[in-house]
Amino acid sequence: MFDYLLIPITMVVLLLTLAAPIIIVYLFFRLTAEAFVQVGFSHWHAILMVFGSLVGSSVNIPLHGGTITSYPPLFMQIATQLSSITGVSFASGFHPVALAINMGGCIIPVVVSLAILIKCQVSTSRAILGTLIVAMVTYRMAMPVANEGILLPVYVSPTLAAVCGLVLARRFQAAPALAYISGTVGTLLGADIFSLLTPGVLAQMAPPEPNAPSLTLSIGGAGVIDGIFLTGIIAVLLAALVVHISHPNYSGPLKCAED
Numbered sequence: 001m002f003d004y005l006l007i008p009i010t011m012v013v014l015l016l017t018l019a020a021p022i023i024i025v026y027l028f029f030r031l032t033a034e035a036f037v038q039v040g041f042s043h044w045h046a047i048l049m050v051f052g053s054l055v056g057s058s059v060n061i062p063l064h065g066g067t068i069t070s071y072p073p074l075f076m077q078i079a080t081q082l083s084s085i086t087g088v089s090f091a092s093g094f095h096p097v098a099l100a101i102n103m104g105g106c107i108i109p110v111v112v113s114l115a116i117l118i119k120c121q122v123s124t125s126r127a128i129l130g131t132l133i134v135a136m137v138t139y140r141m142a143m144p145v146a147n148e149g150i151l152l153p154v155y156v157s158p159t160l161a162a163v164c165g166l167v168l169a170r171r172f173q174a175a176p177a178l179a180y181i182s183g184t185v186g187t188l189l190g191a192d193i194f195s196l197l198t199p200g201v202l203a204q205m206a207p208p209e210p211n212a213p214s215l216t217l218s219i220g221g222a223g224v225i226d227g228i229f230l231t232g233i234i235a236v237l238l239a240a241l242v243v244h245i246s247h248p249n250y251s252g253p254l255k256c257a258e259d
Contacts, residue, residue, distance in 0.1 A: 056103030056104030064099065066098070075197075082199075099218075101220065102221030106221070139189075152227070157187040161182040161187075161235035165180075177236075183231045184232040187227075188219065
């Protein structure tokens with residue numbers, strides 16, 4: 001009897017094992033699309049932005065031809081003056097680095113943030129304030145790691161962005177939109193751009209091997225599932241969850257003017 005029962009049980013377990021990745025991908029896609037809906041976009045626009053972000057995460061646009069091994073002269077002059085004031089010295093040269101901008105982790109989040117500001121009822125001044133808060137905190141917490149890049153604890157940006165959205169929003173419907181802008185643009189500025197512009201950071205990320213190939217640093221890029229992309233999604237979902245819990249009578253996302 002046990003042998004007869006083992007066959008269907010094995011088939012069920014096998015089917016669930018095969019279906020698990022599909023279910024996970026489907027749930028991830030639905031959650032990310034729902035995040036864009038919560039900031040005021042239609043379902044079709046949300047699906048398009050999720051697909052574009054995932055595909056664009058593998059596209060890196062070079063900022064210049066070849067690699068760089070030192071800071072520009074003007075940057076060196078300013079940094080030298082600051083060094084004389086602070087007493088902190090840094091290396092002017094560094095391991096060859098190729099700089100790029102990631103499509104899915106930088107360009108698309110910035111475009112989406114601008115679209116939210118233009119089409120949706122979001123305060124520009126409050127969005128700037130939330131962005132600066134996230135930028136300052138992520139800049140302080142970002143860590144340059146040799147041969148890897150600039151790392152940041154995954155929970156910092158989305159949690160901080162959600163709090164900024166909830167605290168700064170004049171209307172609770174605007175909290176998810178403010179959270180998205182604060183999280184994505186703030187993390188890009190603080191963890192990526194400000195860190196790269198800090199004297200000595202590029203030298204700290206050099207590979208330990210002196211003859212190692214050049215290091216490619218992509219602003220906003222962190223693999224297939226991009227860190228900036230996830231920051232915006234998680235921040236929106238956290239803010240929307242708090243909004244729906246604290247205002248149970250509210251049943252819809254922030255609507256754009258064109259809707």
